[in-house]
Amino acid sequence: MDRPGQLRGGQTVRRFALLFVVGALGSVAPLDAHEVRPGYLELTEVSPGRYDVLWKHPAGGEVRISLTPVFPAECHDVGAGGTQQSTGIALLLRTVLVCEGGIRGKTLSVDGLQSTITDVLVRVHHADGVTETTLLRPASPSVTLGGPTGWSRIASYLRLGVQHILLGVDHLLFVLGLLLIVSDRWMLLKTITSFTLAHSITLGIATLGYASAPILPLNAAIALSILFLGPEIVRAQRDESSLTIRHPWVVAFAFGLLHGFGFASGLTTLGLPRAEIPVALLLFNVGVEIGQLFFVALILLLARSFRVLEIRWPRWAELAPAYTVGGLGAFWVIQRTAILLGAL
DSSP states (O other): OOOOHHHHHHHHHHHHHHHHHHHHHHHHOOSSOSOOOOEEEEEEEEETTEEEEEEEEEOBTTBOOOOEEEOOTTEEEEEEEEEEEETTEEEEEEEEEEETTOSTTOEEEEETGGGSSOOEEEEEEOTTSOEEEEEEBTTBOEEESSSOOHHHHHHHHHHHHHHHHHTOHHHHHHHHHHHHHOOSHHHHHHHHHHHHHHHHHHHHHHHTTSOOOOHHHHHHHHHHHHHHHHHHHHHHHTTOOOHHHHOHHHHHHHHHHHHHHHHHHHHHTTTOOTTTHHHHHHHHHHHHHHHHHHHHHHHHHHHHHHHHHTOOOOTHHHHHHHHHHHHHHHHHHHHHHHHHHHHO
């Protein structure tokens, strides 16, 4: 059965809008397109001016990241607790730091952060019970301690969630694939809500420690979910039918459970204290949803702009988004499967 002409035109305009976004994502996507996991630096004041330090060096997928914490000049390392390897973490370092007059009012930074696309979450537990939480980014790799703590803590976890999805090119391509299949606004709402509910479930389960998924097989499975959408997009463009086309929210929920484990890696690798996990989980998930809604709104506004401008596009452009999504999905499946087999 053919769709109404108006709907068909709207879908065509949306494909053109998606063509530009897919092309942009494809051109900047790294070989390992999964989200870069953040680093974690924790200082706990055990006595006046004396701090236990925990530094978790992030692992950016298969790419080695070189980062080094730089402490204030008044601070001196007086003893190391050792280093060890950990899943998803390149280096785990424990040491003891002594700072004359304490660390409040002093600046610490992470050298090398400005040349990456990852973040470092910094937490400082002062002896008087005050805890500071700050997210260091490539654009702001240093922080002066002793400032306001309440809003900065909330903003850090929200920002971490937003950046986690906006830098996760494979997650964005999956959402793009759903947008190429969905035919109307009501179905779009159901599909996005279904995806949100599903990844929120597994994000919570994984972050709270009730279940986990190995990183390498998980990355390959997420790539497979993108590849799966490629043929479905082509079927939708040919006005054919399938379970995915009739009920895209079902597929969004099923694969959303998988993507939730991917989102969880942004928190589980931090190794937060159990008392901090519920707040961090809530704020991080809200940040992920803000980033996702921003991305969907961007696509819809871009499609509306093209429709208003009545831009004429060549015939090949209509098929390009579907084959780009499927092609990138296939590439990542092959690449990540090879990495998985190599690790085994």
